[in-house]
Each structure stands twice: as C-alpha cells, then as structure tokens.
Amino acid sequence: MITVNAMGDICPIPVVKTKKALGEMDGPGQIEVLVDNETAVKNVTKMAKSSGAAAESEQLGERQYRVLITVGEAAAAQLKASGSGNASQAQNRPETASDCRTCIGTVVAVGSDRMGEGSEELGHILMKSFLFALTQLDDMPDKILFYNGGAKLTVEGSESLEDLKTLEEQGVEIMTCGTCLDYYGIKDKLAIGSVTNMYSIAETLQGAMSVIRP
Amino acid sequence: MNEEIRLTQFAKHGGCAAKIGPDTLSRVLGRLPKFSDPDLIVGFETSDDAAVYKITDDVAVIQTLDFFTPVADDPYTFGQVAAANALSDVYAMGGEPKIALNIVCFPGDLDPDILGEILRGGAEKVREAGAVLVGGHSIQDDEPKYGLSVAGLVHPDRVYKNFGCEKGDVLILTKQLGSGIVNTAVKAQLASEESEREVIRVMTTLNKKAKETAADFTVHACTDVTGFGLLGHCSEMADAGGAVIELGVEGIAFMHGAKEYAEMGLIPGGAYRNQKHVSRLLDTGDVSEVYVDLLSDPQTSGGLLFAVPENEAEDLLRAFERADLGTKVSVVGRVLESGTDKPGIRLCDKVEIK
Numbered sequence: 001m002i003t004v005n006a007m008g009d010i011c012p013i014p015v016v017k018t019k020k021a022l023g024e025m026d027g028p029g030q031i032e033v034l035v036d037n038e039t040a041v042k043n044v045t046k047m048a049k050s051s052g053a054a055a056e057s058e059q060l061g062e063r064q065y066r067v068l069i070t071v072g073e074a075a076a077a078q079l080k081a082s083g084s085g086n087a088s089q090a091q092n093r094p095e096t097a098s099d100c101r102t103c104i105g106t107v108v109a110v111g112s113d114r115m116g117e118g119s120e121e122l123g124h125i126l127m128k129s130f131l132f133a134l135t136q137l138d139d140m141p142d143k144i145l146f147y148n149g150g151a152k153l154t155v156e157g158s159e160s161l162e163d164l165k166t167l168e169e170q171g172v173e174i175m176t177c178g179t180c181l182d183y184y185g186i187k188d189k190l191a192i193g194s195v196t197n198m199y200s201i202a203e204t205l206q207g208a209m210s211v212i213r214p
Numbered sequence: 215m216n217e218e219i220r221l222t223q224f225a226k227h228g229g230c231a232a233k234i235g236p237d238t239l240s241r242v243l244g245r246l247p248k249f250s251d252p253d254l255i256v257g258f259e260t261s262d263d264a265a266v267y268k269i270t271d272d273v274a275v276i277q278t279l280d281f282f283t284p285v286a287d288d289p290y291t292f293g294q295v296a297a298a299n300a301l302s303d304v305y306a307m308g309g310e311p312k313i314a315l316n317i318v319c320f321p322g323d324l325d326p327d328i329l330g331e332i333l334r335g336g337a338e339k340v341r342e343a344g345a346v347l348v349g350g351h352s353i354q355d356d357e358p359k360y361g362l363s364v365a366g367l368v369h370p371d372r373v374y375k376n377f378g379c380e381k382g383d384v385l386i387l388t389k390q391l392g393s394g395i396v397n398t399a400v401k402a403q404l405a406s407e408e409s410e411r412e413v414i415r416v417m418t419t420l421n422k423k424a425k426e427t428a429a430d431f432t433v434h435a436c437t438d439v440t441g442f443g444l445l446g447h448c449s450e451m452a453d454a455g456g457a458v459i460e461l462g463v464e465g466i467a468f469m470h471g472a473k474e475y476a477e478m479g480l481i482p483g484g485a486y487r488n489q490k491h492v493s494r495l496l497d498t499g500d501v502s503e504v505y506v507d508l509l510s511d512p513q514t515s516g517g518l519l520f521a522v523p524e525n526e527a528e529d530l531l532r533a534f535e536r537a538d539l540g541t542k543v544s545v546v547g548r549v550l551e552s553g554t555d556k557p558g559i560r561l562c563d564k565v566e567i568k
Contacts, residue, residue, distance in 0.1 A: 012402040015479045039483035046479030120535060
C-alpha cells in the first residue's frame with residue numbers, strides 16, 4: 001500500500017499529491033492519504049471517485065484523517081490508459097488512426113451558434129464563415145457534432161445549412177445532440193444530419209484523433 | 215521585476231475564499247452592540263453589502279471596504295481584481311463609486327515594484343469606475359493583501375437592497391460562476407489556459423455596466439455574489455425577504471472547466487463552509503452533488519444578482535446582451551414565495567420563464 005502524507009498541506013495540495021500517486025499506480029491496489037482537515041477529506045475523495053476508484057475515510061484523531069483509496073481492475077486500466085490519473089483527461093490519444101479502434105480522424109465540436117467570446121453579432125458571423133471555410137478545406141473533418149447553442153445551426157432557418165449540405169455530400173457526418181434540440185424546442189425543425197445522444201458524443205470525442213472546437 | 219515570484223503562493227486562501235465563514239461571522243457580530251440612526255438606510259443587520267446613510271432627501275452615501283490576499287500571480291491583475299471586487303459593493307447597492315482609498319499589506323522583503331504594479335492595477339479600475347483614488351493606508355505583513363475602501367453616492371429611494379424579492383421574480387446573475395474552483399485548479403497547476411484566461415477576465419470586469427443597464431428596470435432586490443457563493447447570497451436574500459427561491463442548475467452559466475475541476479475535488483474550503491451555512495435552508499432535490507459544490511463556490515469579484523419581475527426579465531436579458539458586459543449573463547432561478555416564515559432554497563434542473 002502506498003501512503004501519501006498530506007498532513008499540514010492546504011488545498012489543493014492534497015488533491016495534487018493524490019492525483020500523482022494515482023497516476024503512478026501500475027495495477028490494482030490501495031493508497032492511503034493522510035490529511036488534517038475535512039476539506040481535504042472531501043476533495044481527495046472526489047479526486048479518487050473521478051478516477052474511477054473507491055474511497056473511504058475515517059477520522060484517526062483530532063485534525064487527523066485517513067482516506068483509503070481502492071483502485072480496482074477497471075480503475076487501474078482507466079488510470080493506465082490516461083497516464084495521468086485524471087479521469088477527465090482519460091482519453092488515450094491514439095498516435096495514428098490504425099491504433100484507434102473507432103478510427104475517427106478529425107471531429108469538429110460545435111457547442112455554440114457563435115465563435116469566440118466578445119460581441120455576439122460578430123460571433124454569429126464568425127461561426128457562419130467558419131462552417132463555410134470547412135467546405136473549402138482539402139482535408140475535411142470526419143464528423144461535426146452540434147450541441148447546446150450549436151444545435152441551432154442544423155435546423156430550419158440556419159444560415160449555414162447550404163454549407164453543411166455541401167459538407168455532408170462530401171461524406172462529412174453531421175450529428176446534433178437530441179437533448180439540446182428538445183431543450184430549445186426545435187427537434188421537429190432539424191434540417192440536416194442525424195440526432196445523437198451524449199453517449200455517442202462522448203464516444204466520438206474520445207475516439208477522435210483530433211477535436212476542433214471553434 | 216522578478217518573474218519567478220508567484221503571488222498566489224503567498225496566500226493560504228485566495229480572494230473571497232479567504233473570507234471568514236458565515237457561521238463564525240454571525241456568531242461574532244451578534245455580540246456587538248446595536249447601532250441605530252434614523253438616517254441609516256442599510257446597516258449590517260440584513261447582511262447587506264455596504265452601509266448606506268442618507269445625507270439629504272436626494273443623496274445618500276454608500277460606504278464599503280473590501281480587501282484580500284492574492285488571487286492572481288500577476289500583481290497588476292491582482293490589483294485589478296481586488297479593486298473591481300471592492301467597487302462592486304457600491305454597484306450592488308445601486309450606487310456610483312466616487313472616492314476610493316487603498317488598503318495595503320505587503321512584506322517588507324518583497325520587491326516594491328510588485329506593490330507598484332498591484333496599485334497600478336487597482337488605480338486603473340478606480341479610473342474605469344469614474345471614481346477618484348486618494349491615498350490610503352499600508353502596513354507590513356508576511357502575506358500581501360490589497361483592496362479598497364470606497365464611498366459612493368445613490369438616491370435614497372433607489373438603493374438596491376438584498377431583501378425585497380417578490381413571488382414570481384426572476385433571478386438573473388450577470389457573471390458566470392466558478393472563480394473559487396478555477397482559481398484552485400490554477401493553484402494546482404491543473405487549469406487549462408482557457409479557464410485561466412476566463413477567470414481573470416471575469417474577476418477584473420467591473421459590475422458598472424450591469425448596474426447601469428439594470429437602472430431602467432424594476433429591481434426588487436440585488437446583491438453581488440462573492441465569498442458566500444450563489445447559495446450563500448441567495449440564502450441571505452431568502453432569509454431577509456422570507457422567500458422561497460428555486461435555482462435551476464442547468465440554466466446557470468459556469469466558467470469553462472469549473473464542473474470538471476469540481477468533480478476532481480479542486481474545491482476551496484470556503485465552499486464547504488458555505489454549504490454548511492445554507493444547509494438548513496437548502497433542498498437539493500435530485501440535483502447531483504457537483505452542482506451543490508459549484509453553487510456554493512466562493513466567488514471573487516462575482517456578478518450582480520438581480521431579482522426582477524417576470525414580465526421585465528426578457529427585456530432586461532436583452533438589454534444586458536446589447537450592453538455587451540463581457541461576461542455570461544444567466545437566469546439562475548426564480549422566487550416561488552415571498553413574505554413567508556419558512557424561507558428556503560430548492561434546486562432543480564431548470565426553471566422556465568414566461
């Protein structure tokens with residue numbers, strides 16, 4: 001068992017130390033983290049759980065706590081894949097398309113109907129010209145995902161429909177998040193591509209060689 | 215100047231996360247003698263943001279002060295954030311800042327040029343606010359601290375108070391949430407560049423435009439969201455007005471990465487203190503734990519939270535959009551009941567406004 005001594009460390013050091021210890025695990029096992037405050041207990045527990053591991057805590061004495069992290073087979077595999085012990089960065093970026101089971105090259109993830117922050121009007125113009133610019137590229141993306149405000153770009157009335165049609169004709173797959181269409185009440189107005197769900201969005205992003213977020 | 219110095223490393227607690235917890239404060243303040251004066255419009259008994267004192271029938275003075283330890287490594291940025299945060303209390307009362315004084319604590323063995331940069335950042339924000347900066351007070355201290363004492367003016371009939379929200383009101387917040395969590399991630403060196411840029415931009419933005427934009431609308435209650443987090447400030451609003459507030463977590467704007475960092479446990483201790491403080495009022499429903507962490511995250515130089523009548527909400531949102539605040543404005547919730555003896559806060563996925 002690995003012991004991480006984070007006594008006397010203030011937030012966020014115990015979490016950073018735990019993350020490092022998790023990242024160094026080379027198989028299933030246990031890590032005990034010693035901390036001296038409740039905030040650290042809660043935060044270390046969250047770090048463990050976000051890495052797919054289980055965590056239990058106990059108070060050993062006044063200002064003395066122990067968080068016992070158990071890394072099972074699945075969590076160990078996940079940690080190994082991520083190489084960092086961080087579930088949120090757990091996508092193991094394949095080196096080449098052949099290393100990748102799903103074999104998706106470039107995915108464009110459009111989470112808004114405007115590009116960049118600042119003026120909203122300018123943002124709309126920029127997004128429109130970005131989608132047009134994609135049609136002009138020699139190397140087009142494999143898939144374009146539209147979610148949240150981005151869902152407004154694939155429905156009737158969108159100024160980018162023509163460009164998206166051009167892309168679709170060239171073999172680019174266009175997918176829009178169903179929850180988002182529902183949320184904005186525009187599901188019946190979808191004018192191009194298919195409806196997708198969060199599982200497949202996550203899978204697509206994870207499997208992609210590169211993800212572009214305009 | 216020494217580029218190696220990271221200002222935040224001097225601070226045990228950053229920004230408003232350094233605030234003494236609300237439980238401790240209310241216990242201590244409860245022991246102080248009560249002051250009363252017919253011209254004191256707002257005192258501290260309603261946990262409001264500043265004192266407001268009526269001078270004539272047309273003029274009241276707002277007095278406030280705020281200072282904290284470094285929240286940014288760059289001294290100029292830290293100065294800007296601390297000043298924006300201090301000036302915000304005047305905006306939260308509906309006033310216009312007029313006079314500012316520096317409050318400075320600084321280690322004797324640190325390069326004075328660093329202090330110069332902090333003060334330059336602060337002065338810049340005071341100028342942007344249209345107020346004047348006239349000196350201040352400094353002492354030596356191992357931990358650098360900076361802020362302002364600000365005096366502002368307001369018409370006595372147009373003072374924004376944190377109580378007075380009414381049944382049916384829509385709650386609108388003018389900045390995205392997450393500064394405590396993102397700053398913690400920055401400290402852990404786990405924040406993305408995008409998140410780091412965003413948190414600095416949000417913290418250095420004055421609440422001036424937001425306040426000026428809202429001046430054309432009916433505002434039943436207003437406060438700035440700072441160290442007690444959205445939940446803490448909503449609980450003050452609920453307590454002060456006997457209100458039941460519903461917050462719709464999916465409609466609330468958060469900083470990029472904030473949710474991810476919260477799930478990783480990069481949460482400042484202040485968030486847990488805030489949770490404890492609001493627990494008696496809070497019904498989290500089926501909302502996942504990460505949102506409770508996000509909503510209790512202590513904000514540094516956070517946005518203004520307005521309670522406005524439902525029929526004006528859409529127009530106000532559009533006015534904010536036109537004013538281009540530079541931050542994300544969102545509808546965070548609504549007031550279900552007011553004037554009850556059972557104030558509370560309920561979390562749900564989303565609230566609908568008509």
